[in-house]
Amino acid sequence: MKAAVLHEANKPLVIEDVGVRKPGSREVLIRTACAGLCHSDLHFMEGLFPHPLPAVLGHESAGIVEEVGSDVTYVKKGDHVVTCLSVFCGTCEQCTSGRPAICTNTDVKLLPGVSTRMTWNKTGPIHQFLNMSSFAEQMLVHENAIVKIREDMPLDRAALIGCGVVTGTGAIFNTAKVAPGETVVVLGCGGIGMAAINGAAIAGAGRVIAVDTNPTKLQLATKLGATDIVDVRNGDPVAQVKELTKGQVHHAIEAVGAKITAEQAFQMLGPGGVATIIGMIPFGTKIELHGIEFLRGEKKIQGSSMGSNRFRVDMPRLIEHYMKGRLQLDDWISARIKLSEINEGFANMKSGKVLRSVIMFDA
Template identity: 40%
Template structure:
């Protein structure tokens, strides 16, 4: 049993506390990963605030990358000690009906980890003075080391920076993936992205590569809109300048074919629906509070044949999509470094979340190996 530093949440709405936790050895089919970088995501914030529920106490963090330092029994041999890996918060067993049908993001084991606060068998590998501590989505990367299923990692080439690998495993694969896997070819088609956070900006990069035109980005933050323009947006719209549907229709009077909602708010998803042209599709990507709903006018849905669909994790196959993302980054076609903001030591994690709530541009990164910047 190893002792490591980790950020622990003990009550919703409370502060994260850095504690020393005991990490059990890996079980069958599991590995231990030394975390090199962990992204600060809005979904983590939802859990911290209690908008999304998980068992407590818990070590949050679901967007991370690191190096394999130990293997449990029964590991397949595809992963070795020393390999660099990106962590996945939706593992896939490869055997259930959804996995066999080519929809591994809907694997039956994903909800098991989310509900139980454990790994694939529903049990945890962390404790403090005999008290079990839960995993968040089977990852919990706000920790120096984690135990995860082998099925929850994808190998990362050595020349990919740790922070890039971390955000690729969540924000990037979600935003880029929704264009690659849901929208597909959209050359010359009008497309809107609502929200210029990490996921939204990754969608902008994907839509630019796919040839969407005009490519419209909506946000309330001027700096984020400027970055969106630098990454490929042809039109940017500031929410503070008036009704966003009217603003979009002033540029594209017939409406847009695709609208990606990357915020998770009922009002913005409703706006996404209203700005569609006949036959258009609004793709909901952002998560909201448990129980939130959105109003959709039935007659407009039917008579104009509009659609509202959801996409989890970019509807991706991570083992196929992440290598593509890494290669596009290498070639300069996905400038993912532009998405990365400040790096914080583990014991300043609350500062990182405060920056997120304040609208910081760029994905904040936690380095769990440092305390106040001292290794």
């Protein structure tokens, strides 16, 4: 099969011939239909997060089941599925206490460098990425890394739900637990930021304030549910938000993955407010906050891993939101590309030209 391989950080992905072994007892072989280009992939491509190389990247995807292992009962050949890197075991303390997104069982959630699911005719191993590796024509995954979906859901939009959408909306619904009428600020109008904006609108937030430097993305944010926009080019975003809200921000969602925006999210909060970090802040980066703010006003800051998802519950519900016109995914996809165009797709992402590019494997 054809796959996009990262050999070295800050180098282009290379299209290679890669093999995949037969499914083990609890594994599922999927024919990849669509895969989104996510900013998280770019972080690894740029060496901001460590991972064994060479590796096939990609983790936001949808496809059709081709073959199942002997003990798999959840899906069968021909089922449409969405993948999720929040693979879970269902038996550890985190899973059984309702937090499968942070499952700790490394027998199921394989650590980087452990998987032997892919092969090639070159010296040394080729590594699976986040138990997925969806920049390939086929994926071999654990059965608890997929969710079965209705077949009338378009697979290109379903793929988006596999990471960006579940991360952004999940941060609203599951982690922050936004209540109707509350004020929500979202810093960053990329994929997960747009999902958070749309999710806040679905949750009934009274005000949804989008913060970014890109006027095109800010305009799209208003279509997805933002009631106000803050253009960072017009001055200090903290001061702008405080002026808009008179200091009454209940939730600040950081969707950029940077030290400065994480600190700004906390600074924007009103009394009792909560800052939720969903962006991937580069490995080793520390953020600085004024300690007194934790006492004066009881402000909080928290992380959200993949939207604190229970993806086999959350993703079908998100699909229903889409099918009923509440989740606005049609405007997300800026470009549908071939696997051979993947490097151009990431270049366009980095320059801010696109919101999401999706690889169409049947193109």
